[in-house]
Amino acid sequence: MLVFALDTATPTLVAGLARWTPDGAVEVLAERAVPSGNRHAELLSGALTEALGAAGCALADIDAVVTGLGPGPFTGLRVGVVTAAALADARGLPAVGVCSLDAIGSGARTVVTDARRREVYWAAYAGDGTRTAGPGVVRPEELAVSGPVVGDARFAERLGADVTPAGVTTAGLLGAAAPQLTDPPSAAPLVPLYLRRPDAVPPTSVKPVSQP
Amino acid sequence: MTEPLVLGFETSCDETGVGLVRGRTLLSDALATSVGEHERFGGVVPEIASRAHLEAMVPTVHRALAEAGVRARDVDAIAVTAGPGLTGALLVGLAAAKAYALALDKPLYGVNHLAAHVAVDELQHGELAEPSMALLVSGGHSSLLLVPDLAREVQSLGRTVDDAAGEAFDKVARVLGLPFPGGPPIDRAAREGDPAAIDFPRGLTGPRDAPYDFSFSGLKTAVARWVEARQRAGEPVPVADVAASFQEAVADVLTAKAVRACRDSGVDHLVLGGGVAANSRLRALAEERCAAAGIVLRVPSPRLCTDNGAMVAALGSRLVRAGVAPSAPDLGADSSLPVDVVTR
Numbered sequence: 001m002l003v004f005a006l007d008t009a010t011p012t013l014v015a016g017l018a019r020w021t022p023d024g025a026v027e028v029l030a031e032r033a034v035p036s037g038n039r040h041a042e043l044l045s046g047a048l049t050e051a052l053g054a055a056g057c058a059l060a061d062i063d064a065v066v067t068g069l070g071p072g073p074f075t076g077l078r079v080g081v082v083t084a085a086a087l088a089d090a091r092g093l094p095a096v097g098v099c100s101l102d103a104i105g106s107g108a109r110t111v112v113t114d115a116r117r118r119e120v121y122w123a124a125y126a127g128d129g130t131r132t133a134g135p136g137v138v139r140p141e142e143l144a145v146s147g148p149v150v151g152d153a154r155f156a157e158r159l160g161a162d163v164t165p166a167g168v169t170t171a172g173l174l175g176a177a178a179p180q181l182t183d184p185p186s187a188a189p190l191v192p193l194y195l196r197r198p199d200a201v202p203p204t205s206v207k208p209v210s211q212p
Numbered sequence: 213m214t215e216p217l218v219l220g221f222e223t224s225c226d227e228t229g230v231g232l233v234r235g236r237t238l239l240s241d242a243l244a245t246s247v248g249e250h251e252r253f254g255g256v257v258p259e260i261a262s263r264a265h266l267e268a269m270v271p272t273v274h275r276a277l278a279e280a281g282v283r284a285r286d287v288d289a290i291a292v293t294a295g296p297g298l299t300g301a302l303l304v305g306l307a308a309a310k311a312y313a314l315a316l317d318k319p320l321y322g323v324n325h326l327a328a329h330v331a332v333d334e335l336q337h338g339e340l341a342e343p344s345m346a347l348l349v350s351g352g353h354s355s356l357l358l359v360p361d362l363a364r365e366v367q368s369l370g371r372t373v374d375d376a377a378g379e380a381f382d383k384v385a386r387v388l389g390l391p392f393p394g395g396p397p398i399d400r401a402a403r404e405g406d407p408a409a410i411d412f413p414r415g416l417t418g419p420r421d422a423p424y425d426f427s428f429s430g431l432k433t434a435v436a437r438w439v440e441a442r443q444r445a446g447e448p449v450p451v452a453d454v455a456a457s458f459q460e461a462v463a464d465v466l467t468a469k470a471v472r473a474c475r476d477s478g479v480d481h482l483v484l485g486g487g488v489a490a491n492s493r494l495r496a497l498a499e500e501r502c503a504a505a506g507i508v509l510r511v512p513s514p515r516l517c518t519d520n521g522a523m524v525a526a527l528g529s530r531l532v533r534a535g536v537a538p539s540a541p542d543l544g545a546d547s548s549l550p551v552d553v554v555t556r
């Protein structure tokens with residue numbers, strides 16, 4: 001089946017097209033990885049159109065949409081998730097969501113990405129790619145890592161470990177989506193992995209405007 | 213294509229609105245709101261609103277299509293609020309609208325939320341007279357607009373220099389122990405009160421003040437001081453009188469300035485919009501003063517005055533009919549989009 005994949009959980013948005021077969025084989029036909037900062041909303045639809053063009057496909061050819069559900073900075077993350085939901089809805093396609101960290105690197109590893117506020121999103125994986133811990137959000141100094149670390153290399157010093165730079169890939173997204181792609185109608189609803197509650201504190205009382 | 217079928221998305225604050233309009237005919241106006249989730253915070257929490265928009269988006273599109281009895285692929289164009297508003301909230305609607313436009317291969321119009329508040333009146337009262345004056349008042353905006361051409365030219369004559377009128381309602385409601393949002397409970401409480409009981413200040417109404425700008429911060433503080441003084445003295449607070457007198461001060465300033473702007477500009481049509489336009493005293497006083505000044509007043513029903521998707525679709529329809537070019541694919545949101553940018 002032909003799968004449209006996208007992710008906006010990191011500063012580099014990913015839009016790709018790939019052919020997926022139930023034996024798990026993934027053939028990536030086109031991929032755009034666009035450094036977007038916080039301009040995901042502006043750049044995502046263009047990247048999707050480019051990926052379609054580069055793969056020589058039309059939207060009518062697509063059989064499923066896969067999206068990263070984060071964790072990632074909320075505003076950018078939602079752009080990708082709502083785009084996947086709307087694309088799938090408009091075309092009557094199944095939409096499959098995966099943990100974005102699952103789509104970074106391969107094999108035994110710890111994945112770290114920027115969670116802002118001097119923290120990282122992280123998850124750990126066994127040799128066969130199974131997630132063994134996470135996803136979580138933590139200060140890098142408090143993350144005990146063993147084995148290779150991949151992801152955002154800017155955190156190497158604070159982790160006290162080498163970090164091999166790596167980002168979300170189309171192949172990684174499809175790999176993580178495989179269990180759901182075998183039976184797309186069973187896919188779970190697209191719910192972002194926020195991992196943090198909204199910052200909001202109810203006011204305790206009405207502040208007086210004048211002093212007695 | 214004589215009458216374009218337009219799908220509109222609105223997510224600038226806490227209402228997820230999706231509406232369908234054909235020409236100037238309202239087909240559906242589906243709404244989901246997160247207002248209840250903000251109540252205990254006394255104001256809209258942007259992150260809570262954004263999360264709610266994402267959750268509600270596709271189901272709200274489905275309701276809008278079902279109510280209108282049309283299919284997504286029948287749509288001729290898509291319109292979305294590109295600003296002003298809360299950035300995170302705007303981006304959910306914007307990304308959704310862009311994805312539907314891409315998937316359905318339809319043109320996309322990123323539109324100005326304030327102009328959409330004016331456009332919605334065309335769904336109820338027919339083509340807008342041009343030029344018209346528009347007074348838009350809500351929790352997020354208080355603006356006086358001159359509208360020579362709704363599709364291409366909207367001018368800002370005045371706006372609030374501090375709080376939006378709706379914010380003042382929320383804060384005064386809080387001081388009086390009334391629920392959030394403050395507009396409806398103050399309106400209700402005021403019905404039993406005397407609007408002349410307390411002479412609250414009318415902001416920016418002096419001879420040297422900007423004639424069309426508004427200020428509600430001083431009024432809000434004056435109400436709070438008055439109530440506190442009562443409480444300190446151990447006297448009961450006459451909630452109905454305070455509500456009525458506060459509401460009178462707001463309605464007085466808004467309508468006086470709107471009528472003056474009409475006179476000064478030689479405009480004889482005034483459109484009200486925004487959530488505060490649902491306030492019964494504002495509507496009554498506007499009617500009274502417009503009638504006296506020979507101005508035709510147009511006020512959409514309360515449901516269409518508050519934020520909704522149909523207003524965005526209504527403006528989109530106007531843009532399609534006027535032959536305005538659609539937005540570029542890299543359309544983004546602008547939380548402080550100037551009012552003179554009707555579409556971007």
Ligand SMILES: [Zn+2]
Pocket residue numbers: 325329350352486487518519
């Ligand atoms: Zn509004």
